[in-house]
Amino acid sequence: MDAKLEAAPSREAGKYSAGICTEELRVSYAGNEILKGVTLEARRGEILSIIGPAGAGKTSFLRCLNRLLDLDPDWQVSGTVLLNGQSIYSRELQVAVLRRKVGMVFSVPVTLPMTIYQNLTFGLSLNREGRSQRDEKVEKALREAYLWEEVKDRLDEPARNLSGGQQQRLCLARTLTLEPSVLLLDEPCSGLDPISTRRIEEALQQLKKNFMVILVTNNVKQAARASDRTAFFLFGEMIEVQKTELLFTTPREKKTADYISGRFG
Amino acid sequence: MPSNWSDRTELKGKAMQALTALACLIIIAIVAIIIGNIVTYGAGKLSWEFLSEPPRDHFTKGGIFPAIFGTAALVILMTIAVIPLGVATAIYMHEYAPKRSRLVHFVRLAIQNLAGVPAIVFGLFGVGFFIEFVGRGIDRGLYGGSLVYGQPAIIWSALTMALLTLPTVVVATEEALRAIPANYREVAYSLGATRWQMIWRVVLPQSAGGILTGGILAVSRGSGEVAPVMFTGAAYSLPELPVRLHNQFMELGYHVYVMSTQAFDVEATKPALYSTVLVLLMLTFLLNFTGIMIRARIRKRLRDGR
Numbered sequence: 001m002d003a004k005l006e007a008a009p010s011r012e013a014g015k016y017s018a019g020i021c022t023e024e025l026r027v028s029y030a031g032n033e034i035l036k037g038v039t040l041e042a043r044r045g046e047i048l049s050i051i052g053p054a055g056a057g058k059t060s061f062l063r064c065l066n067r068l069l070d071l072d073p074d075w076q077v078s079g080t081v082l083l084n085g086q087s088i089y090s091r092e093l094q095v096a097v098l099r100r101k102v103g104m105v106f107s108v109p110v111t112l113p114m115t116i117y118q119n120l121t122f123g124l125s126l127n128r129e130g131r132s133q134r135d136e137k138v139e140k141a142l143r144e145a146y147l148w149e150e151v152k153d154r155l156d157e158p159a160r161n162l163s164g165g166q167q168q169r170l171c172l173a174r175t176l177t178l179e180p181s182v183l184l185l186d187e188p189c190s191g192l193d194p195i196s197t198r199r200i201e202e203a204l205q206q207l208k209k210n211f212m213v214i215l216v217t218n219n220v221k222q223a224a225r226a227s228d229r230t231a232f233f234l235f236g237e238m239i240e241v242q243k244t245e246l247l248f249t250t251p252r253e254k255k256t257a258d259y260i261s262g263r264f265g
Numbered sequence: 266m267p268s269n270w271s272d273r274t275e276l277k278g279k280a281m282q283a284l285t286a287l288a289c290l291i292i293i294a295i296v297a298i299i300i301g302n303i304v305t306y307g308a309g310k311l312s313w314e315f316l317s318e319p320p321r322d323h324f325t326k327g328g329i330f331p332a333i334f335g336t337a338a339l340v341i342l343m344t345i346a347v348i349p350l351g352v353a354t355a356i357y358m359h360e361y362a363p364k365r366s367r368l369v370h371f372v373r374l375a376i377q378n379l380a381g382v383p384a385i386v387f388g389l390f391g392v393g394f395f396i397e398f399v400g401r402g403i404d405r406g407l408y409g410g411s412l413v414y415g416q417p418a419i420i421w422s423a424l425t426m427a428l429l430t431l432p433t434v435v436v437a438t439e440e441a442l443r444a445i446p447a448n449y450r451e452v453a454y455s456l457g458a459t460r461w462q463m464i465w466r467v468v469l470p471q472s473a474g475g476i477l478t479g480g481i482l483a484v485s486r487g488s489g490e491v492a493p494v495m496f497t498g499a500a501y502s503l504p505e506l507p508v509r510l511h512n513q514f515m516e517l518g519y520h521v522y523v524m525s526t527q528a529f530d531v532e533a534t535k536p537a538l539y540s541t542v543l544v545l546l547m548l549t550f551l552l553n554f555t556g557i558m559i560r561a562r563i564r565k566r567l568r569d570g571r
Contacts, residue, residue, distance in 0.1 A: 099454060100456070106451065113449075122466070171452075175456070
């Protein structure tokens with residue numbers, strides 16, 4: 001881990017005590033600047049979506065928030081990321097603990113080569129606290145992901161037997177079993193049909209009551225439909241962030257207007 | 266003319282196809298001749314007595330049971346030594362070592378060199394290192410200098426053979442680790458797995474098939490090599506079975522070598538010689554087959570996630 005991050009100044013600590021926020025977040029890969037100082041916050045009870053053309057740094061931003069970028073030392077991260085007021089790069093915080101709090105769903109549904117049930121208990125089985133009341137937690141997560149009715153009688157089947165949309169909801173449920181406080185979704189519906197997409201969006205509307213949800217999407221309509229606030233990223237910069245209906249009706253920046261009307265990117 | 270050269274390329278393509286097919290046929294023919302030859306000459310003497318008794322009358326009578334037992338014991342000991350060492354090496358190189366690590370570069374270089382070392386050199390190394398250095402050291406330290414481990418023994422043969430087959434296991438394991446989708450690792454990490462949990466629960470089960478392939482190749486190689494065991498533990502003729510790690514043992518490959526070069530009457534031992542080769546082949550196939558069956562079961566379990 002080469003990230004040069006210092007603990008947050010203490011006077012800032014109270015400001016974002018319930019949420020996740022970044023300040024001047026810079027990311028580069030092998031010397032190329034991917035994110036050029038992004039300051040953004042997500043609050044409990046809302047869905048924040050991030051839109052922008054390919055190469056805008058949306059995915060890199062998301063991967064900073066659960067420190068997945070740490071896995072490859074060619075990524076350099078600097079700036080501040082606070083989760084409930086605590087720097088996620090502080091030395092006291094174990095990265096595995098952080099990742100249990102900041103769940104992530106990837107753009108391609110990746111089920112592990114195990115049964116549905118084993119997939120769901122994978123995270124729980126990793127530490128001692130997670131091992132109690134597994135069945136209850138699995139059922140709760142499956143219900144929250146709108147998948148329970150479809151799989152309750154086939155939990156011992158291989159997860160690969162599920163359809164693509166079901167697999168993605170399984171991935172969502174698998175993340176939810178850990179009861180994270182932040183949910184990161186990286187284009188979760190990019191490979192899904194409209195019905196599966198709607199199911200996931202419905203699930204998110206229920207989930208946002210208890211989580212902070214950050215949704216990266218290439219689908220502008222999805223951002224308009226599903227999110228409370230929307231941020232527009234372009235070439236590593238955060239151009240603007242507003243309430244979703246304002247961003248799509250009266251964007252402050254011309255670049256945003258160009259992008260959402262399809263003239264750009 | 267376009268039509269002309271088009272015809273000629275067509276012809277050339279056909280010719281190349283025929284040539285490559287011929288190469289395959291030649292291989293099949295060679296294998297068939299070798300196996301046919303061994304079976305024809307070797308099947309005659311094959312009997313329960315031959316498989317279950319020690320040799321008598323300068324190898325012309327009796328059987329080869331001590332050699333069968335010794336070979337099996339050697340291969341098992343070798344596998345026990347080489348799999349953990351090889352798999353651990355590969356896991357360090359692929360999972361733990363930092364990108365562009367100097368250490369990994371050197372280890373890889375060492376393994377490539379190890380793979381190119383002639384078997385006889387391993388044999389001499391086994392004598393010099395395992396017997397003279399390690400074995401004598403154990404004797405001095407634990408047995409008050411009396412000769413126990415400081416002489417040729419099955420354990421030293423097995424360890425020498427393990428070194429010989431180490432590159433196979435390391436390369437096969439690394440290949441298997443490389444084949445695991447990066448997605449699986451990311452999912453495991455994102456669910457809060459530590460690196461070791463990720464390796465233990467995702468990487469190792471997924472690469473078990475590839476690791477076994479390495480093991481199968483190592484067993485094939487180890488059961489056939491003579492040079493590494495001839496100085497380090499194999500006996501010319503020894504009716505007793507090796508029951509301790511410091512016992513000497515008979516080995517099928519070495520037995521073939523002994524019978525064909527140093528027997529009292531080489532002509533008279535010919536039938537036993539062919540039968541021994543046949544048994545060696547069958548034993549190798551049997552060990553391979555067992556490995557392949559285990560691998561198939563593991564792969565099926567992995568697919569179904571049970």
